[in-house]
Amino acid sequence: MAKWFILSSYAGRYSKDSKIEKYINIIKDDNFPIDELIRKLENEDNFTIDRFMRDKDNFAESLKVQGRKYMMLLMIALFKNNARDWTVQNRLVVEIVKNRDYHRHHIFPKEYLSEFNITDKDLIDDLGNITIIDRVINESINSNNPKEYLQNYKNFLKEHLISENEELWSIEKFEEFLKQRKEGIYNLVYNLFLK
Secondary structure (H helix, E strand, O other): OHHHHHHHHHOOOOOOOOHHHHHHHHOOOOOOOHHHHHHHHHHHHOOOHHHHHHOOOOHHHHOOOOHHHHHHHHHHHHHHOOOEOOOOOOOEHHHHHHOOOEEEEEOOOHHHHHOOOOOOHHHHOOHHHEEEEEHHHHHHHOOOOHHHHHHHHHHHHOOOOOOOOHHHHOHHHHHHHHHHHHHHHHHHHHHHHHO
16 A cells, blocks of 8 residues: 555645546455556556656656655655654654644755755755754744754754765755755655565
8 A cells, every 4th residue: 555655646646636536446345456556557647667666766856846746755754764853852753743733844944045046946845955843943943054053953864864964964065965865765765665
C-alpha cells in the first residue's frame, strides 16, 4: 500500500482529480491489488515505475519547480526518520502535525534569501528548503542566517535530512544544499518502500 501511495503521489494522482475515484473502486474488501493499481497508473498517466527509478538520479532537478506537489514525500521521510520538532520536549514531527501545531519552515528563510535578490518562488518554496517544525521555533528563527541559527539545532539536523556540512549553509551554496537535501529525501523513501 505504501509503495502504491508513494508512486501515485509522485505521478500527481492526489491532486484535485476525479481519477482517484477509479483507483479507489479497484480496492475491494480486504484485497489490495497492487499490480492492477500500478498497471492502471501506468496506462492512464503514462507513468512507469521504471521512470520513477530512473528519476532517482534526476530527482533534485525534477523537483525544482514542483516542490509543493511532493510535500507528502517529505512528510513520509520525516515520519520514518523519527524527526523531532526542534524543541526541548523532543516531540516527534508526527505529533505536532496531528495536533496541527506546526509550521512549514524555510531552512533558508524567505526574507534572508530576498537580501541576496533570490525571489523566485519556486526556488524559495523548493522541497529541499522546507521542513516541518514547531510553530514557536519557526517564529523565533524568523529571517536569521542558516549558518548562524542551524548551530542551535545540530541535534535535529540528521533527522530532518539537513546536511551537517556547515559549508552548505552559506548563501553561495544554496542550490547545492537544495540538491543534496532532496537526494536525501528521495533515497530514504526509495530505500524504505521501493527498493
